[in-house]
Amino acid sequence: xxxxxxxxxxxxxxxxxxxxxxxxxxxxxxxxxxxxxxxxxxxxxxxxxxxxxxxxxxxxxxxxxxxxxxxxxxxxxxxxxxxxxxxxxxxxxxxxxxxxxxxxxxxxxxxxxxxxxxxxxxxxxxxxxxxxxxxxxxxxxxxxxxxxxxxxxxxxxxxxxxxxxxxxxxxxxxxxxxxxxxxxxxxxxxxxxxxxxxxxxxxxxxxxxxxxxxxxxxxxxxxxxxxxxxxxxxxxxxxxxxxxxxxxxxxxxxxxxxxxx
Numbered sequence: 018x019x020x021x022x023x024x025x026x027x028x029x030x031x032x033x034x035x036x037x038x039x040x041x042x043x044x045x046x047x048x049x050x051x052x053x054x055x056x057x058x059x060x061x062x063x064x065x066x067x068x069x070x071x072x073x074x075x076x077x078x079x080x081x082x083x084x085x086x087x088x089x090x091x092x093x094x095x096x097x098x099x100x101x102x103x104x105x106x107x108x109x110x111x112x113x114x115x116x117x118x119x120x121x122x123x124x125x126x127x128x129x130x131x132x133x134x135x136x137x138x139x140x141x142x143x144x145x146x147x148x149x150x151x152x153x154x155x156x157x158x159x160x161x162x163x164x165x166x167x168x169x170x171x172x173x174x175x176x177x178x179x180x181x182x183x184x185x186x187x188x189x190x191x192x193x194x195x196x197x198x199x200x201x202x203x204x205x206x207x208x209x210x211x212x213x214x215x216x217x218x219x220x221x222x223x224x225x226x227x228x229x230x231x232x233x234x235x236x237x238x239x240x241x242x243x244x245x246x247x248x249x250x251x252x253x254x255x256x257x258x259x260x261x262x263x264x265x266x267x268x269x270x271x272x273x274x275x276x277x278x
Contacts, residue, residue: 051250081236100162131224145227162207169203
């Protein structure tokens with residue numbers, strides 16, 4: 018007869034498998050049905066690559082995907098720089114107002130963020146388009162990068178920089194040769210998070226996108242209002258592959274950054 022600890026361990030293992038199945042089985046179904054030789058997702062008919070071929074010739078989808086990649090790349094790059102500086106400021110300066118200013122966009126509901134940014138752009142008489150989307154995405158991505166960098170910098174031994182200063186290193190040399198390499202894993206994680214959040218955002222983008230500046234989530238939304246076609250499954254599969262590739266890249270770069278430091 019199994020002991021109580023063994024039964025508890027088995028129950029915990031089965032619960033973990035059930036949670037992972039609930040999370041990942043829908044994704045696997047999306048991948049499988051992107052190869053289904055039928056416009057309906059009701060049943061499996063046969064294997065085909067036709068939906069990927071049609072996706073590559075869908076100009077509206079390709080344009081939306083291109084817009085999303087441009088927006089996500091630019092937003093993540095700028096948010097990573099500003100978020101890194103904000104994370105370092107959160108760690109160094111104990112100001113009560115600073116955490117609220119940096120982290121407020123994270124806690125704020127997306128619909129409220131979208132409406133407020135829309136009103137702000139209208140107040141500036143700014144035309145809605147790719148620029149307004151990029152500015153909006155930078156705004157809500159900075160906080161996520163700042164949290165990642167702050168968590169990383171909290172674990173850095175201050176004696177390393179103090180020793181470098183005692184040996185005659187300037188503040189810039191200390192930052193470039195010691196602090197920045199040690200922060201690299203946190204910066205990379207924040208950049209990946211910013212890129213993923215930007216390319217995936219729908220609610221805020223819906224409010225600040227102008228005519229002719231559709232992104233991939235907006236384009237998919239306009240398509241699924243009619244029906245979920247295999248083309249939507251195909252582009253979703255490609256997005257998953259891109260996300261997994263970025264995660265694997267960051268997981269490889271992070272240990273390399275740690276070894277280099």
